[in-house]
Amino acid sequence: MDDAIAVRSLVVNRGRRRVLDGIDAVVPRGSVTGLLGPSGSGKTTLMRAIVGVQVIAAGTVTVLGQPAGAAALRHRVGYLTQAPSVYADLTVRENARYFAALHGRGHVEADRAVTDVGLASAARQLVGNLSGGQRSRASLACALVGEPELVVLDEPTVGQDPVLRADLWARFHELAATGKTLLVSSHVMDEAARCDRLLLIRDGRLIADDTPDAVRAAAGVEDLDEAFLRLIKAGEPGRTGEAS
Numbered sequence: 001m002d003d004a005i006a007v008r009s010l011v012v013n014r015g016r017r018r019v020l021d022g023i024d025a026v027v028p029r030g031s032v033t034g035l036l037g038p039s040g041s042g043k044t045t046l047m048r049a050i051v052g053v054q055v056i057a058a059g060t061v062t063v064l065g066q067p068a069g070a071a072a073l074r075h076r077v078g079y080l081t082q083a084p085s086v087y088a089d090l091t092v093r094e095n096a097r098y099f100a101a102l103h104g105r106g107h108v109e110a111d112r113a114v115t116d117v118g119l120a121s122a123a124r125q126l127v128g129n130l131s132g133g134q135r136s137r138a139s140l141a142c143a144l145v146g147e148p149e150l151v152v153l154d155e156p157t158v159g160q161d162p163v164l165r166a167d168l169w170a171r172f173h174e175l176a177a178t179g180k181t182l183l184v185s186s187h188v189m190d191e192a193a194r195c196d197r198l199l200l201i202r203d204g205r206l207i208a209d210d211t212p213d214a215v216r217a218a219a220g221v222e223d224l225d226e227a228f229l230r231l232i233k234a235g236e237p238g239r240t241g242e243a244s
């Protein structure tokens, strides 16, 4: 069983709206998979279903061989939400050490996680005094510190400068090379190009599940930004065949 995530016929309603409408997707183990789509297309909702915090109307979500949200997955899945979830009145290091302890890890792992997100020099600062981008990275350190097998990251690089973004992507690939699986949402197309595989959703439906090269080939253009626009347009009601 090489898939970290298997989503079958997933339907999710939020409020009175159908937000995910029959999603079928798999995410292979040991990969970095990008989740892309316009704002409001359902990326966060799909991530919530995968980490097991979203009520679903139909379908199945299997994570590391277990139903999403199973108690046995608690220490095997890490989740970074868009809103930083760290304690403002603790330092960066104290936060990392606290979350490390929850996962049975020690100070060494905690300090390594802080360094990996580029916060070593801010380790003794209170999280409440950090910039927005630094606070997001503190939250990322806490999501990674338990060394989960599956890491689900909702826009982890928002607010980061290009050098930090490149460093974080390098870290994601290092983790994948050790067999971890990463699902990463993004709005930034140069980040899509850094992924092993891409899931593109629009209006709650999956319109691409492939490698960046295959997405480019399907759309008939080199530029991924343009490729996505073409695939999105091709999927609009009343349009056919424009992606080929």
Ligand SMILES: Nc1ncnc2c1ncn2[C@@H]1O[C@H](COP(=O)(O)OP(=O)(O)OP(=O)(O)O)[C@@H](O)[C@H]1O
Residues within 6 Å of the ligand: 014, 015, 016, 017, 019, 037, 038, 039, 040, 041, 042, 043, 044, 045, 046
């Ligand atoms: N609690 C909620 N109640 C009702 N509708 C919701 C709720 N949360 C989200 N939605 C709706 O579900 C749809 C999908 O939202 P979701 O947050 O999954 O999108 P997204 O692709 O992650 O967007 P973004 O890129 O802007 O973060 C949107 O139309 C949104 O308005």
